[in-house]
Amino acid sequence: MLTGMHVAIIGGDARQLEVIRKLMELDARLSLVGFDQLDHGFAGVTKMKIHEVDFHEVDAIILPVHGTSMDGEIQTVFSNEKMTFTEELLRQTPMHCTVYSGITNDYLDRVVKSVGRKHVQLFERDDVAIYNSIPTAEGTIMMVIQHTDVTIHGSRVAVLGLGRVGMTVARTFAALGAKVKVGARRSEHLARIAEMALEPFHLNDLEQHVKDIDVCINTIPHPIVTASVIAKMPAHTLIIDLASKPGGTDFRYAEKRGIQALLAPGLPGIVAPKTAGQIVANVLAQLLSADLKKRKENKK
Numbered sequence: 001m002l003t004g005m006h007v008a009i010i011g012g013d014a015r016q017l018e019v020i021r022k023l024m025e026l027d028a029r030l031s032l033v034g035f036d037q038l039d040h041g042f043a044g045v046t047k048m049k050i051h052e053v054d055f056h057e058v059d060a061i062i063l064p065v066h067g068t069s070m071d072g073e074i075q076t077v078f079s080n081e082k083m084t085f086t087e088e089l090l091r092q093t094p095m096h097c098t099v100y101s102g103i104t105n106d107y108l109d110r111v112v113k114s115v116g117r118k119h120v121q122l123f124e125r126d127d128v129a130i131y132n133s134i135p136t137a138e139g140t141i142m143m144v145i146q147h148t149d150v151t152i153h154g155s156r157v158a159v160l161g162l163g164r165v166g167m168t169v170a171r172t173f174a175a176l177g178a179k180v181k182v183g184a185r186r187s188e189h190l191a192r193i194a195e196m197a198l199e200p201f202h203l204n205d206l207e208q209h210v211k212d213i214d215v216c217i218n219t220i221p222h223p224i225v226t227a228s229v230i231a232k233m234p235a236h237t238l239i240i241d242l243a244s245k246p247g248g249t250d251f252r253y254a255e256k257r258g259i260q261a262l263l264a265p266g267l268p269g270i271v272a273p274k275t276a277g278q279i280v281a282n283v284l285a286q287l288l289s290a291d292l293k294k295r296k297e298n299k300k
């Protein structure tokens with residue numbers, strides 16, 4: 001239980017509703033900022049403006065999954081209130097106050113570091129990334145169906161990268177009957193791909209391996225699907241780039257060659273916001289409980 005813990009949830013999208021629900025169940029004291037247009041009446045939860053929060057007694061701040069913009073703005077889909085996450089605001093919090101977000105950027109890192117508070121990036125955690133890979137793979141299936149005129153079953157699919165997303169995507173497409181090959185650079189990854197009964201290839205040989213594919217799904221956040229790789233693909237190839245912005249594809253060249261290439265960020269929040277919210281909520285509940293327990297023990 002989180003009885004006695006004061007958590008400020010500032011901004012976000014539909015995923016935060018699951019966080020609110022979960023933390024309410026656990027009896028946390030919640031201050032919701034940037035939710036004034038939210039119809040859902042969460043009983044016992046206070047909606048307030050950012051300047052109304054008494055940050056001196058806030059034990060944890062939960063920011064949107066994307067953290068802040070590069071100039072500190074906190075986005076919310078439930079309010080028109082303009083909110084900025086600043087050093088002045090964070091400085092008011094107790095030393096033990098922890099900031100949670102999905103990802104970070106230079107601005108957020110700088111603010112948190114300058115004030116010396118702990119910052120947890122939930123999406124860096126293996127458990128969150130692996131759970132999130134499930135709606136990501138489902139979203140990828142949706143996109144491939146929408147942008148091709150043949151079945152996934154029987155299609156030749158190249159997945160680039162065997163990280164948390166790549167592994168789930170490769171396995172899911174194979175389960176649908178696609179002929180999946182996976183490109184990686186580490187020998188243990190190549191071994192794992194073979195163990196999964198998929199076709200492994202080294203990324204050094206990428207150009208050779210895209211000559212006969214229908215779909216290329218990139219998960220590598222590095223320029224990998226270069227102009228020379230795209231030049232070798234059949235003209236009908238669909239490229240879906242899942243890697244974080246700006247992706248790993250030369251989109252300019254793909255367009256020039258007439259190859260359909262789509263950057264597809266944030267699929268979990270698009271195709272399954274409730275599940276994506278629950279993934280974040282469950283991990284947050286564990287982390288906040290552990291934090292509360294530790295502070296109680298330190299007080300003894």
Ligand code: NAP
Nearest residue numbers: 136161162163164165220221222242243244264265266267
């Ligand atoms: P991950 O577990 O770190 O996997 C990344 C993969 O890329 C690894 O196989 C890694 O191989 C490879 N890689 C990295 N840099 C490389 C390079 N320079 N050359 C060759 N291979 C390289 O990451 P993940 O959790 O799978 O996420 C992958 C990407 O998808 C991230 O950018 C993430 O933000 C994004 N993502 C997107 C969505 C969406 O909805 N589109 C959802 C979730 C995640 P090594 O082990 O050899 O380094």
